[in-house]
Amino acid sequence: MTAPYDPNDREKVVSKLPAELRKELKVRAAELGKDIQDAVTEGIEAWRKAKGLAVVDTSGGTSFATYLPAGLYGKLKKDCTSRKVSYNQGIAQSIRLWLDSNPSPRPQSPRVTGARRIIFGNQKGGVGKTSVSAGVAQALAESGHRTLLIDFDPQGHLTKQLGYELFDIESASLAKHMLKEAKGDLSELLVPIKGGDFEEHLWLLPACKDAFLLDAKLATTKAVRIKEQALEKALEPLEQDFDFIIVDCPPSLGYTMDTALYYSRTRDGEEDGTSGIVIPVLAEDSSADAYDMLYDQIEDLTEDMEIDIALLGFVVNMYDSRKGYVATSSLDEWNNIGDPPVLAVVPELKDQREAVRVKKPLLVHAPYGDQSDVMRTVARRISA
Structure with missing residues (x-):
């Protein structure tokens, strides 16, 4: 109508x-x-x-x-x-x-058993994986979904931006659980993210400084039989407690990224597109080059492991048409790919930078801003 x-x-x-x-x-x-x-x-x-x-x-x-x-x-x-x-x-x-x-x-919708697993990844740094994954997780939680946000980047930007401390290198962490070096339950490491309309629906698994060593340890450890399954094995005990698990991935093409990609695969009996990868990019050529490398990694992993990984779409971040032909023509190229689609375009505004500065979630700092609305759009599209 x-x-x-x-x-x-x-x-x-x-x-x-x-x-x-x-x-x-x-x-x-x-x-x-x-x-x-x-x-x-x-x-x-x-x-x-x-x-x-x-x-x-x-x-x-x-x-x-x-x-x-x-x-x-x-x-x-x-x-x-x-x-x-x-x-x-x-x-x-x-x-x-x-x-x-x-x-x-x-009440009429069939319930998905366990959490839907969405990773945000791109080999290139600085494209906004952290800001987009955090904003979408907040939007999912705001709409009533129990959501776990995982800082899987050893730099820990997500953890710091939300005002939390990284785990000390001697402490239990996700990396140690992946390597079977930690005692206790992984759930003990989760912290609730407070504020806004997502309160009581959103949790964070903070980063740890030892994650810098994860690639090297995965390559040599005998504790994990199939290394690509390390993240999944660590997170399995948490899945029944959440509707969505969102992973902010490192800018890497190593073992760590392989474990995240494997975790986002379409499982047996799971509808295509239920889980998968969202790819934040910029409207410029270097993002396209990075996507080509990520795509090759996904292709290699799907062939080697005989799995399917759904490419849920691109989020074109920090877009400003005033940058001229480079930006506008690049956005056209992302749109012209068609599959995966462009889920949303995030405008270049001060809201996210201010939220990082004051260490608040975007949907708390600027809940009615254009960037927050875009995060809700992405959340709506991937949860449909």
């Missing part, structure tokens, strides 16, 4: 909503594969025609921002005035109406 408005002609609207209503909206929109701004728009359009709606408790409301078609908010305010309700109440009733009219499909 064609929308009765130009989706590009929108105005930002800020109101206050109770946290539970805001969370319910984000979860439902994600379940139905709908942008939040479109859900709110549909709710307001329906609210304007409805009568006798119950009052929504908006006490304790916090800031909520979205974008409405130009002019719609003005109409909403006039309707609120005539109905003698506040603007916040009008938007709350609209959202409640949309939620009641669009029930969750989850």
